[in-house]
Amino acid sequence: MNALPWTIYLCLAGAALLRFWPGRSDASVRAGALGVAVGTLILTINAACRFEPMPDGSLITLTKAEWIPAIGASYHLAADGISLTLVLLTSIAATVGVLFSWNISHRLREFFALYFLLLAGVFGVFLSADLFLLFVFYEIAIVPKYFLIAIWGSTNREYGAMKLALYSFVGSALVLIGLLAAHVFTGGSTFDLAALAHKTAPVAQQMWIYPLLFIGFAVLAGLWPFHTWAPTGHVAAPTAASMLLAGVVMKLGAYGCLRVAIPLCPDALAAWQLPFASLAVIGILFGAFAAMVQDDFKFVIGYSSVSHMGFALLGISTLTLAGQKGAVMQMFSHGIIAGLLFGIVGRMIYDRTHTRDLTLLQGMRLTRKMPFVAGTFVVAGLASMGMPGFSGFIAELAVLQGSWKPFPAIALLAAVGVLLAAGYTLRVIRLVFFPDEESTKRDNTPLAPLTWPEISGTLLLIGIALYIGLQPAGLMGWIEGALKSPLMRPCIGGGLP
């Protein structure tokens, strides 16, 4: 457990090491990157196996040192069931991301340096128990994204990168104001999460701090109407970056809402509950509808991410135990499944066909040429539409369960979102993999065969989605323990028995 902070240090060291990797061989760089990623995975799994939650579920301090005493900021890393879940997700995504960037050769060293810098920031955010530190890590995570997209991206990459960076910075500006306000109005002596949650700002201040923090963080989670960075960013990003973006970075936002915004403003929750739940459900439906008419394969997945993250945000804003458990579960599940979808579309298909246009792909007979890809995409699509047996079903069920009590109407609309998910997923499956016979006769050009990193990454993600879907008890137990902790518990309204 105490080794968890080393995920951050390992990523930072890996970033530095890979940037200045000696020798000319790209293969060794890749192996090194895989080594670093697997290292974080081993650290996380090791911690997960030894994880013994506190009796009340609260954060377990991993490292604590004074940092800037003048403002009460400290270097305080801590973890509980929620952080652990997301750290696990991050290290899985990191490993699979390396596997899916195996074919990158352009400025390879810089790519992996930025990749691990981004990951260091993400690990840092999930492990910070000091809000100043959390914010620093949050900013560290934003910068490399810009370069990853702008340098290694595809369609419209400067635009996508800039849009993403600007949205992120606007979001973090809101967060910064909110954090400073919370700091000042609680006496200005500390940035410690638990302390700030214990000694909250006056109610009148909470009323405006809460939306600042929530919206600021939720921008990164793709909250409608601040979601437009997500589809363009995902489309522009190289495969590994879109996997990280959808798989992990969007979770930073949702995590911030749950971990920071809600505990800091317990008295403002009720007033803002309905607006945020409504925005979340609009996002679910909007993303699903938009996904249904896209012509670019990655845009379909991009909008589906908006829709799925809407479930996470809805779960958070239900303020019920079931809903918030579902939200964290959805973060994990979507991280795995979106990573899988982006991996298949970006790496397996786009890198071979050099197009993502659905009508062009229709003529390429992909099912004949790459049956494995067709099969895995169907499985991934099923997972994404909430088929029982996959993690997404548990998550969406829990969110629906949580939202039924406070808002039956919103639960109904969210359920319609589940139906629409089937609609857009089956549409792309039909168009790309099982098109009409007439349109498949055009093309017989062979495609490069699949490589072992792609296949192993895909199978790993499918395996995890299935395992969690069938055996959710472990993860659910971690999450529930953390949600019942003194830090999170006051935020849960009527969900507890």
Add this chain to the structure above:
Amino acid sequence: MSSFVQYLWLIPLLPLVAAGINAVLPTDARRAAMGLTIATMAASFLISVVAFFKVADGGRLCHNFDWFSLGGGHVRLGWLLDPLSAAMLMMVTFVGTCIFVYSVAYMAHDARQKQFFTFLSLFAAAMLGLIISNSLLLLFMCWEVVGLASYLLIGFWFEKPSAAAACKKAFITTRIGDIGFLLGIVWLAKENGALLFFDNGAGFLEQGALEHLNGLAVGGISAATAIGLLLFCGAMGKSGQVPLHVWLPDAMEGPTPVSALIHAATMVAAGVFLIGRVHPLMTTESLSVVAGIGACTAVIAALIGIAQNDIKRILAYSTVSQLGYMMLALGVGGLGAGIFHLITHGFFKALLFLGAGSIIHGCNDQQDIRAMGGLHGPMRKTFLTYAVGMMALSGFPLLFSGFWSKEAILHAAHSTVGSHLPFYAGLIGAVLTAFYMTRLMSLVFFGTYRGDAEHPPHESPRLMTLPLQVLAVFAIALGFLGTPAWPWFTTWIEGRETHFQFGHLFHLETLGLMIVSTLAVAAGVWLGWRLYFQRLRLTPDETDPLQIVVPRVFYHLEHRLWFDEFYEKTLIAGTRRVAEWLTLVEQGVWVGGIWAAAQISIGFSWLSRCYDEWLINDGFDKSCDSLRGSGKEIADAHRQRLPFTLRTIGAAILVLLAITCIWFGKGGAR
């Protein structure tokens, strides 16, 4: 006893293992895949037989376990063995085994045979899991996987555009119903906490929870009614009840064994099974809705079936209609009757579909009954078994199972305290069923062969006719389990005692109903006989005799009462329009708004740049310029007079030193 039910999961597990192994077998391992699929299904059948004898005298066994915890309280799953699940297990495993054997021959020429058997095994696993589930959640999960298997199998020949469209339609249409199902589950979980059917008094089908649910009022109806109706939405989708029936006829695009297994005998009956399972939860209000929808479905689908020409589509509409019958029975309180019809229908409809497959096979993949004819000679075995199936479906009196199960339904509908409309709907449906089946028989088996003369029809291989014969035996024999004289099956399902009483056959009501239903069948057959048998069709292009009699009605029926067109114009076009509109909003308003915001910030930046450049920078530059100018002058001056300057500085230093020394000297003296 309870130790057996703990291992009930073996029944679905065996096919699941087969599916898993088949999935990783190489594509050309056909024989292994087929063998494994059939062997595991047969083994499941044997376990089901044991299970059946465990509860042959009634009773209920269940085994529950924790899965994970959700919002306080654990989500528990479990297995349940009671007469309902035992009967379903027997039917599904037995019919399934027959159909699997048949598929070996039917799919012999398909390149992806291995995949086909993988999907079949997956389906069987999910279907059996659904049946033994003791939790509404587990049932729903299997329910979705069953839907998935159905999707995969309908679209098995995805090269056909119609098949690719049909599988999507089936999945999405049933999922519309599933929204209701899911919300019903969520609501139930909120009110009751647990989703188990039976749990030593804590299950939601047991006394305490039912009283609680009946007591809660939500907008004029009890929570039990509302939840029951939501669950019924799911059943409507899966069991093809009007208005969600549209997917089932299209599902006939799948291979015929799939139509027989999934879209006739088992999966489509899952909705009926669900309502049968949660029957204690259904209140009078919700049951009246079930009966109403069932009655409408029974009549409307039978009407549409009259005017179809594709042999499988006729059977599909017939299936929809019969499912309506089952729902009707459950709705009027005839739980045993409905399930009895489910089981008998499973057998004889599987028989009819397999027979249709044999006919299609024998007529070189022809499905249009207008291009068939005269098959009773060349396809003797198929003809005889098909005739048994037809008579069972139409309800020919005394000898055939369909007669007895339909009689049980009519009896329940007649003796109900509620409206008698379902009863009349049932009678009309009986007439129509007999009519369209006579039409089908006349066109397919009698007259002259109207298809391709160069390829005369031929009988199917033994592997295909054998399952037909087996199923035909059961299409007759099963009926005797539920006659009014000895209604063992119906009372067993309902958990009541029964005794053999021959005299019950001659009760006034029973006898009267039997006569009425016989008359209905006779009327249907007579009409069909007059129209189709007496004037046998000579060419495929002739106008249908019914079209001559009632052209306008036939026109609408032929177009399936425009359900598809209506949905296309409203729901589908509507969804598409909303999606396009939202995308436009996204691109127009949001991107436009962002563009505007960007322009505004660019404007501000430009302003500040002007400010900087003209006011600040200019001023700064000018001061810099003048500074530079003066500096240059000084520098020039210095450069020109350097020796002089050095000398001056040297002299100055000396003078300073002198002054300092004098000053310090004076100070030191003092």
